[in-house]
Amino acid sequence: MSTPFNPKNNGSFVVGNLYDPDYEKKATKALKELAYRKAFDNAVKAVEQDVSDFPRLRSQMLELTAEVQQLRRKHDRPIQVQSTLVQPAKPKDPMEGFRLSKALAGVFVAQLRNHFFNEPTRKSLEKLLSKDNDKYNFHFAEAMLTKSATDPLGTALPGGGTELVDTGLMAFWRSLQQRSALAQLSSKGTAIPFGPHNSISIPKRAPGDSGSMMPAWVSEHATIPVKQATLGTTTINRFKLGVITTATRELIKVSNALGIFEDFILDDLSQGFDSFLLDPSYAAIGGLRPAAITNGADNKASAGKTLENILTDFTYLRTAMTNARRPAIIMNTKRKNALEMVISANGTFPLAPMVAANNLWGMELIHSPYVPEGVVTAVDANAFYHGIESPMIDTSGAVTLAMADDMQPAPQMTGGSQTDGYVDEAGSIQISDAASTVPPTDVRSMFQTNSAALRVVQPTSWAVVDASSVAYLTSVTWGE
Numbered sequence: 001m002s003t004p005f006n007p008k009n010n011g012s013f014v015v016g017n018l019y020d021p022d023y024e025k026k027a028t029k030a031l032k033e034l035a036y037r038k039a040f041d042n043a044v045k046a047v048e049q050d051v052s053d054f055p056r057l058r059s060q061m062l063e064l065t066a067e068v069q070q071l072r073r074k075h076d077r078p079i080q081v082q083s084t085l086v087q088p089a090k091p092k093d094p095m096e097g098f099r100l101s102k103a104l105a106g107v108f109v110a111q112l113r114n115h116f117f118n119e120p121t122r123k124s125l126e127k128l129l130s131k132d133n134d135k136y137n138f139h140f141a142e143a144m145l146t147k148s149a150t151d152p153l154g155t156a157l158p159g160g161g162t163e164l165v166d167t168g169l170m171a172f173w174r175s176l177q178q179r180s181a182l183a184q185l186s187s188k189g190t191a192i193p194f195g196p197h198n199s200i201s202i203p204k205r206a207p208g209d210s211g212s213m214m215p216a217w218v219s220e221h222a223t224i225p226v227k228q229a230t231l232g233t234t235t236i237n238r239f240k241l242g243v244i245t246t247a248t249r250e251l252i253k254v255s256n257a258l259g260i261f262e263d264f265i266l267d268d269l270s271q272g273f274d275s276f277l278l279d280p281s282y283a284a285i286g287g288l289r290p291a292a293i294t295n296g297a298d299n300k301a302s303a304g305k306t307l308e309n310i311l312t313d314f315t316y317l318r319t320a321m322t323n324a325r326r327p328a329i330i331m332n333t334k335r336k337n338a339l340e341m342v343i344s345a346n347g348t349f350p351l352a353p354m355v356a357a358n359n360l361w362g363m364e365l366i367h368s369p370y371v372p373e374g375v376v377t378a379v380d381a382n383a384f385y386h387g388i389e390s391p392m393i394d395t396s397g398a399v400t401l402a403m404a405d406d407m408q409p410a411p412q413m414t415g416g417s418q419t420d421g422y423v424d425e426a427g428s429i430q431i432s433d434a435a436s437t438v439p440p441t442d443v444r445s446m447f448q449t450n451s452a453a454l455r456v457v458q459p460t461s462w463a464v465v466d467a468s469s470v471a472y473l474t475s476v477t478w479g480e
Contacts (some may be wrong), residue, residue: 021095025258049439083119087150102129111395112252112452180270181330182277182386182462188326188364189384192236194459199237202385204465206230210323234465235347236387239289241272241458244401246444269458274370277462278377280472290461293384296379297470302376306479307342307350313473314361317378320471324380329363331376331476336367338479376473383469389459402434 015027110124192200209230216225251260265466277292278284280299284291303309314329321327339360351360358365363378371377434441446453464470468476 058068058240077110104283105259105265107393109252109261112247112454115253142211156316176266176270176273179266179368179370180273181371182273183270184366184368184387185277185330185379185381185384186327186386188328188381189386190382192385192387194238194387194389194461197238198320199235200387201233202463202465203231203233229327234385234463236385236461236463237287237290238387238459239461241460242456243268243274244453244455246401246453248449248451265456269369271370272279273460274368275372278375278472280375280474289462292469293373293462293464294472295381297467297472299472299474302473302476302478305480307344310339310342310478313376313476313478314363317376317471317473318361318363320468321378321380322466324378325382326380327363327378328366328381329360329376329378330366330371332371332373333367333369335371335373335376335476335478336365341479370477374474374476378471378478379464380466383465384462385465386462387459388461391459392457394455395452396446396455400431400443400445400447401453402429402431403444404429404434404437417479 010216086275106125106128107130110121113119113124114121114282177187192202194200206229212229213227217223245264268423276289278294279292280297282289282292283295300316303312303316317329318327340349340355342349344350354360355365364381429441431443434443446450
């Protein structure tokens, strides 16, 4: 007999008959039941543990659900974003190079406003030249106004004027190049600073001395020949151009007075320079003026206005200059424009490309509206020397002027001598003798007419070191 399985007995069997043939089967079944029971008990414990954790898990689930819903709302709803962008820095106006003409005009207007409206000159300059790109013009004009009560206004002044003159004067000439042939020729020639001197001598080769120092072939131990050139000199004297003009209170009240005066300076200087430089009738007068470069130079009348005539004229000009190193040709702007339109027999404009390139058969083209229309001049720029300094300016509202100009007929003195108070020297008029000139010279008080006088003195001189470096044509009618 076998003893049944007793769970309370920890699963052990009481075997009564060790020879029970069902023992193995019964034992296996009892072990499986024991394993199932333990597995069931463990599962029950796990479920009980999970049930106890359910409130905490539920709370975490609710929190996660709320976060998901919040993120979904943000995603579905458009979001308005406000941002302030930093404005990019505004670029400053490009710095303008120093313009002497603008600085001079500023000085004119500032002094006149001081006279008429008692406005400090510096305050006027700040208004006239207030932009950032005008600071060089402002400092130069300010330096010119920093002077004593009696000294003339000049550019060789300490405190900024002297430092700007050299570069400023070159910029001044560049601003004149669209108007003045002299300004263009000066940029190709040689500048001579006078400094404290009244004249400068320039050494040059004497006429007929060409080849006097030509070297010779010399063999070993042979004597090297000694040669010597014959030198001459060309003297450039210091001269000056001068003019006085008057302005009324009403003119200075005009808002664009600065531009008006700058245009006056550029136009009238250009006209005067080109006339004095190229008019063959201007001969040198000692102590007064240099000769025009065409005065006494080789010349001939133009051959005509056909294309063949023009080629003949240019051949003459090119060959008349002996050994020219930098030949230039100077003509009126209208004449230059007419050359472009000269037509050949086959209907082409053969001169137009050369005119556009400012080079006519190897000669650099210079033109201005103030060159005498009937005169065309060829010059070796390498032989042209000039001494042109920056102008001196002064203004006054308490002067009385003899209102005489240089137009024909020029005022002439009628009597007296240098000792009787009527005449100082030939061509000079004083207030005391103005009424005795022919015609009588008007006398006007700036104070009484509420006006001011502006005086400009322009040191100017030039010379060509070799007379064979210039030739010119007269009676030119090209393009007419």
